Every structure is written in structure tokens, then in C-alpha cells.
Amino acid sequence: MKEKFVRFMQGRYGTDKLNRFLLVSAVVVSLISTIVRLEFLFIVSYILLGYILFRTLSKNTYRRYQENQKFLMHYNKVIQWFQKKKKRMQERKTYSFFKCPKCKQMVRVPKGKGKIAITCPKCREEFIKRT
Structure with a gap:
């Protein structure tokens, strides 16, 4: 069974930081939708999960890599901003x-x-x- 899965995933993109971020976002949106009881948010969480599956199984690795790089560029700016604020609070x-x-x-x-x-x-x- 493991060999079949390895052969199936060969040449496919897999997971990256953007997929993990989208997964956390989907879980948060799903939790909010159950608390607030909005069907729209529940549908959004399913759309996010579908997009994660699409990115994971995609054979267009170059395109998925470019998407991840664009995400990391913005993600790193946010992380640096928080690190700067943390350092200022310490000083x-x-x-x-x-x-x-x-x-x-x-x-x-x-x-x-x-x-x-x-x-x-x-x-x-x-x-x-x-x-």
C-alpha cells in the first residue's frame, strides 16, 4: 500500500508552508462557522480544503512553487514586523x-x-x- 501511495505522489507537489497556513485558516474558519452558525463560513472552509488538496496533488510544481514563494515573501514581512515589535517591547x-x-x-x-x-x-x- 505504501509503495502505491509513493508511486501516486511521484511528480506531484506535496505540502508546503502555504498549504499549512491554508489548513490552519480552514480549521479556524470552520470553528468560527460552528460558533456563529453561518453556513457561508462553513462553505468557505470546504473551499479552502479543496484548494489545499488541489495544490498537494498538482503536477505543475513550478506554478505551486511560485505561489509558495509569493506567500513566503508576505509571510516573512509580517513575521519581521512582529519580531521588531517584540524586540522594541523588550528594550x-x-x-x-x-x-x-x-x-x-x-x-x-x-x-x-x-x-x-x-x-x-x-x-x-x-x-x-x-x-
Whole structure:
């Protein structure tokens, strides 16, 4: 039986990060549909599951790979944004953060230094703030 499945899956795309994301989304939508009792959401979850099956069994691996790469590009931006916010939350006790008035670059300076002149590393604009 295992050999038949391996032969069947040969040349097919399989699963990737986009499929896992879609699967989690389908489960969440399904749970919400049972709580809120909306048939429309239940149908959406089935459509997502059908698309996952289509992507998994597809023999057009190049196209599925391109879809996954596009998804990962956006996914990584979101992950980096959350990591940046997490890092800022960890540093909030020792550093103050200010935006440069000219170029909007975020500048990090030590807390407790009083009124200081801050020089933007990007545009060299100097501005005065209290830390």
C-alpha cells in the first residue's frame, strides 16, 4: 500500500508552508462557522480544503512553487514586523524611540539622559528630545 501511495505522489507537489497556513485558516474558519452558525463560513472552509488538496496533488510544481514563494515573501514581512515589535517591547525599559522629523527613520537612544540632541543616522538631521 505504501509503495502505491509513493508511486501516486511521484511528480506531484506535496505540502508546503502555504498549504499549512491554508489548513490552519480552514480549521479556524470552520470553528468560527460552528460558533456563529453561518453556513457561508462553513462553505468557505470546504473551499479552502479543496484548494489545499488541489495544490498537494498538482503536477505543475513550478506554478505551486511560485505561489509558495509569493506567500513566503508576505509571510516573512509580517513575521519581521512582529519580531521588531517584540524586540522594541523588550528594550523599552532601557531605550527611548523617536522618529526623525525629516525622514521618519526610527532612532533608538538610551533612557534617562535628560534633554539631548539626537542625530539621525540616515539623513543627519539633528533634533532635540527628552529621554
